[in-house]
Amino acid sequence: MADFGGGALYLAFGMACAMVEAQRSGKGQVVDAAMTEGVASLMTSFYGLHAAGLHTLERGTNLLDSGSGIYETYECADGRFVSIAPIELKFRKVLFELLGLPHTNDDGADLRGKLERLFKTRTRDEWCSLLEGTDACFAPVLTMAEAPHHPHNVARGTFIDIDNVLQPAPAPRFSRTPSGRPTPPHASGEGSRSALADWGIAGERVNALFACGALADE
Numbered sequence: 441m442a443d444f445g446g447g448a449l450y451l452a453f454g455m456a457c458a459m460v461e462a463q464r465s466g467k468g469q470v471v472d473a474a475m476t477e478g479v480a481s482l483m484t485s486f487y488g489l490h491a492a493g494l495h496t497l498e499r500g501t502n503l504l505d506s507g508s509g510i511y512e513t514y515e516c517a518d519g520r521f522v523s524i525a526p527i528e529l530k531f532r533k534v535l536f537e538l539l540g541l542p543h544t545n546d547d548g549a550d551l552r553g554k555l556e557r558l559f560k561t562r563t564r565d566e567w568c569s570l571l572e573g574t575d576a577c578f579a580p581v582l583t584m585a586e587a588p589h590h591p592h593n594v595a596r597g598t599f600i601d602i603d604n605v606l607q608p609a610p611a612p613r614f615s616r617t618p619s620g621r622p623t624p625p626h627a628s629g630e631g632s633r634s635a636l637a638d639w640g641i642a643g644e645r646v647n648a649l650f651a652c653g654a655l656a657d658e
Contacts, residue, residue, distance in 0.1 A: 446478025503527065509552030510535075513581055520564035521581035522571075524555075535576035629656035 451473035458471050486504075489495035501507040510532055513523045526532040529545065536543045539558060544551070559567065564580050571578040582590060588599035588606055600609045603624045610619035632655050636646045649655045 441482065442475040442479050445482055446480075447473065447475035450478035450481065508547050509549075509555055510547055512552070512555070514555055514559035516562060516564040516567060517560055518563040518565075522559060522564055522567050523579050523581055524577060526577040531575050531577045534574055535571075535578065538571055538574060538576055632656070 451471065454471040454473050458469055462468055486495055489502075490497070495502050499505060503511055506512060511525050511527060513521045515521055524535060526535045532545075533543050539555075541554065541558070562570075567578070568580050572580075580590075587593060593599060597609055599606055600621065601607075602622055605624075607622070610622070613619070632650075633646060636649075637643070646655075650657050
């Protein structure tokens with residue numbers, strides 16, 4: 441969270457904002473992006489919930505930290521898992537109707553137990569056939585190997601193959617200036633001589649580095 445969310449993402453957003461502002465003002469500025477502060481910012485909604493008396497400090501007692509049976513993952517008959525998250529009552533009603541359960545706002549241990557027993561009566565794929573594509577706020581829990589083959593990800597082109605390496609496609613997407621496809625890494629030593637020359641390294645020094653094996657030749 442700190443590296444990717446609080447650090448890289450907030451820094452990239454900060455730089456983008458600073459460039460937009462520089463186009464308006466003609467002035468530059470320092471973007472101070474600390475990972476810890478980015479993570480703190482990501483916690484804004486939870487601090488708000490806590491201030492409103494809707495979030496406790498005890499783990500496993502809140503809606504989004506496994507304290508609720510309707511925001512949870514459940515094991516299926518085949519040992520695989522599914523997730524449900526119908527926080528809003530209108531979505532919860534859809535889920536209960538499809539599961540054949542009476543609609544209730546109760547979210548105690550009894551409901552969690554019922555859902556645990558119910559989801560173990562069918563396989564993950566059987567639950568997908570029933571619940572995917574509805575407003576039940578349901579999704580299968582997929583492995584990294586399974587995710588690229590899910591129909592939604594296939595339709596969206598979420599993953600791409602680069603030299604037989606399956607990987608996420610660039611995101612987000614732009615309608616007018618779409619991102620190019622990632623390119624495979626250069627071969628060992630490729631471009632080394634030209635790069636060192638651009639950096640002002642003398643030719644004799646470059647030859648010596650290659651000769652002693654410190655650099656891989658092209």
